[in-house]
Structure formats: structure tokens, C-alpha cells
Amino acid sequence: MNTQFFNYAIEIERTGSITKAAHNLFMAQPNLSKAIKELEKQLGYEIFERTQAGIIPTEKGRNFLVHAKSIMEHVEELEALGASELVDNQKLRISIPRGSYIAEGFTEFVSELNKEQGMEITIQETNSMQAINNVAYEKFDLGIIRYQSIYENYFLDFVKSNGLQQELVWEFEYLVVMSKANPLAEAHVICAEDLFSYIELSHADLVIPYVDRRSTGLQEQVQKEGKHIYVYDRGCQFDLLTRVPDTYMWVSPLPQTYLEQYGLIQRKCDIPNNSYKDVLIYRNRYEFSELDEKFKKKLYMARDEVAYREYK
Numbered sequence: 518m519n520t521q522f523f524n525y526a527i528e529i530e531r532t533g534s535i536t537k538a539a540h541n542l543f544m545a546q547p548n549l550s551k552a553i554k555e556l557e558k559q560l561g562y563e564i565f566e567r568t569q570a571g572i573i574p575t576e577k578g579r580n581f582l583v584h585a586k587s588i589m590e591h592v593e594e595l596e597a598l599g600a601s602e603l604v605d606n607q608k609l610r611i612s613i614p615r616g617s618y619i620a621e622g623f624t625e626f627v628s629e630l631n632k633e634q635g636m637e638i639t640i641q642e643t644n645s646m647q648a649i650n651n652v653a654y655e656k657f658d659l660g661i662i663r664y665q666s667i668y669e670n671y672f673l674d675f676v677k678s679n680g681l682q683q684e685l686v687w688e689f690e691y692l693v694v695m696s697k698a699n700p701l702a703e704a705h706v707i708c709a710e711d712l713f714s715y716i717e718l719s720h721a722d723l724v725i726p727y728v729d730r731r732s733t734g735l736q737e738q739v740q741k742e743g744k745h746i747y748v749y750d751r752g753c754q755f756d757l758l759t760r761v762p763d764t765y766m767w768v769s770p771l772p773q774t775y776l777e778q779y780g781l782i783q784r785k786c787d788i789p790n791n792s793y794k795d796v797l798i799y800r801n802r803y804e805f806s807e808l809d810e811k812f813k814k815k816l817y818m819a820r821d822e823v824a825y826r827e828y829k
Contacts, residue, residue, distance in 0.1 A: 520592060522556040523585040525549055526564055530582055531650055533571035590655065606635035609808050610656070612648035613640065614663040615720060615751045616795065621772045622819030626812045642751065645672065646726065652798055653679040659799050659809065661686060661816075663769075666792035668725050675726040676798055686795040687820050691767040692783040698762040699782075707786045713743060718754050718766040721747035755779045769793065770823045 528538040535553075539546040557563050564578035574582055607630055613619050623640060630636060641651070645662035652660040664672045666688070676683050693707055701711055746764070748754045757764050759779045771783055797813070799805075805813075 518556075518559055520588065522552050523589055525552050526556065526578075526582060527585060527589065527654070529553065529565060529572060530574055530578075531654060533573065535572060586654070606637055607631065607808055608637040608806075609812060610639045610658045611641075611812070612643055612651045612657045612660040614645065614648070614661060614795065615642050615754075616661075616663065616769045617751070617771045617775050618769060618819045618823045619661060619795070619816060620751070621774070621823075622816040623812070625819065626815040629811070629815075644720070646675075649676060649679055649681065649798065652681060652800060655800070658803065659797065659812075661795055661797055663793060663795050664725070665790060666794055667790050669794065671726045672796075676796075680801050681798045682801055682803070684797040684799075686797050686816065687769075687824070688792065688794045689769055689824070690785070690791045691793060692770055693765050693786045694758065694768050694771060694781050694783045695765040696758055696762045697780050697782055699765065700762075701765070701784075702782050704784070707784045709786060709788050712765060712786075716744040716746060716761065716764045718746050718748055718757055718764050721749055755781075769795070770826075772819065772823055773826060 525538070525542065528542055529535055529549075532538045532541065535549055536546055539549040542549065553564065560581065562577045563575050564581055565572045566575050566578075609626075611623075613623070620642075627638065630638075639657070641648075641657070643651070645664055648657075648660035648662050651657040662672060662676075673683065693712070695702060695715075699715070701707055701715070704711065746757065748757070754766060755775070758766060758781060768783070771781070776782065
């Protein structure tokens with residue numbers, strides 16, 4: 518029995534969709550469907566069934582997936598034994614939101630790693646739902662999720678139901694960031710109405726557990742109709758902010774280095790429910806390594822530097 522098929526089934530359960538799973542696995546959907554049918558034929562029962570909510574495991578399928586995940590964990594452990602000849606391999610796997618102070622902390626962390634030792638560092642910028650799934654399915658050891666405080670119960674319930682622990686990193690207000698060439702840059706106080714004629718940049722993959730995102734978000738509260746550009750990449754958003762002065766974006770407070778590098782300014786703007794939280798997540802009984810603790814130290818230092826400068 519091909520254990521690679523186990524990974525296919527695990528990804529389908531995680532995404533609830535053969536189409537999404539095939540995309541994530543970098544394979545054609547018909548090939549993935551064929552592989553699952555072959556696996557079901559070998560097992561003698563169906564793993565998945567189609568419902569209005571998507572593709573979900575059958576009762577026997579759920580039992581199979583529990584064992585499949587356990588088997589794949591052992592396979593990864595066996596592969597890891599020969600992954601590096603270096604005893605002191607430095608390893609960190611973390612999913613983070615698109616937050617610049619977090620990226621700054623990560624960069625400072627990497628800059629102080631021992632360059633003479635082995636290194637296996639993996640970082641992914643993604644949305645909170647994906648980060649939760651990444652940690653729950655042990656693709657990553659740590660994650661940082663970001664959510665609007667009014668949706669905290671939804672997120673913390675989802676974190677707990679996935680067997681994860683959480684630790685508050687920071688509670689903050691979003692700021693409006695824009696180019697120094699933006700006509701609003703000279704205003705010391707910005708109102709929501711001032712933004713109506715400008716182009717809003719926002720991340721395209723914001724998802725809230727149990728809630729339809731189309732009715733949520735700052736852009737929905739401030740600007741029901743208007744000009745929007747949805748982005749996935751932080752680099753792209755900075756390029757747009759710098760080169761298209763009529764754009765703006767709601768962000769967590771930016772480090773001074775980013776403001777200077779891209780020629781940006783950030784301003785407060787009073788709007789309802791403008792409270793956000795960044796939360797560190799990890800699996801139950803997960804033991805923090807010395808390297809994990811070093812990353813956390815750099816993360817909190819980057820947070821404190823930004824918080825002090827913005828709110829002093």
C-alpha cells in the first residue's frame with residue numbers, strides 16, 4: 518500500500534475539497550481522485566462522502582485517517598534520522614500572519630543563529646485558519662494567529678477544538694498606512710470618511726471560523742462601496758503603497774525601518790471594533806525548545822519596540 522496515498526487523504530480531510538487538496542499537492546484533480554479510489558479499493562471501504570458542507574470522512578474513513586496520520590508521523594521521524602549529519606541542527610517551523618513587526622522579530626532571530634551549525638528553518642506567512650491547521654496537523658510546530666477581538670470566541674474555540682494551546686502576544690489597534698506622497702499624509706487626524714475616495718489594499722484570504730467573511734472586516738465597516746485591491750503578499754502591498762500614492766492599508770503598527778525603507782507614514786483613525794490580537798499557538802503538551810524560546814524573545818522585543826514608539 519502506497520503511504521503517499523495517506524498524505525493525499527489527509528490533505529483532502531484538511532481542506533474538505535478534492536480541488537483544493539489537489540492544488541496544495543501540486544497535482545491534477547483527476548489524478549488525485551484516481552489515487553483515492555485506488556486507496557479505497559485496497560482498503561475495501563470508502564474514506565470520504567460528499568455532503569452539502571463539502572467532502573467529509575465516512576465513519577470508517579475517520580478511523581483510517583487517525584491511523585494514517587500516526588503512520589505518517591512515524592515515517593517523518595524515520596526520515597528525519599538521516600536528514601542531517603549535524604547533531605546540533607537548528608530547527609524552527611512557524612506559520613505567521615502578514616505582520617511586519619513579527620517578520621522583523623524573525624529576521625533578528627535568524628541573524629543570531631549559529632552559522633557553523635546545521636539549520637532547518639521554515640516560515641510561512643498565511644491566514645489564521647491555515648496557521649491553525651498547519652500546527653494541528655504538525656506541519657508546523659508554532660503558529661501566530663491574528664483576529665479581530667470581537668471574533669475572539671470563535672477563534673479560541675476553534676483553537677481548543679484542534680487540540681492547541683494559546684498565548685497572547687499583543688493586543689493593538691490597526692493603523693492606516695500610506696505613502697508620504699498620499700494627499701492625506703499631511704493630516705494629523707484622519708476620519709473614515711477621508712478614505713472614501715482612495716484605494717484600499719487588504720489581504721484577500723481573511724477567514725473567520727463559523728462566519729462568512731464577506732460580512733466582516735474593517736473595509737466592510739468603513740467603506741461599503743469603493744476601490745479595493747486584494748493582495749496575498751506583503752512585498753506586493755509595500756510596492757503598491759510606495760508607487761501608487763492613492764492607496765492605503767489597515768495594518769498592525771509598522772517598525773520604523775519599514776516606514777523609512779518604503780517612504781510610508783502611519784496614522785490613527787477612529788472606527789468601531791478596531792481592536793486586534795496576535796496569539797501564539799502550539800499543540801497540547803508541546804515542549805518549547807531552546808530555539809523556540811529564542812524566537813519568542815526576539816518576537817517580544819520587536820513588539821515592544823513598535824508599541825513603545827507608536828503609543829509612547
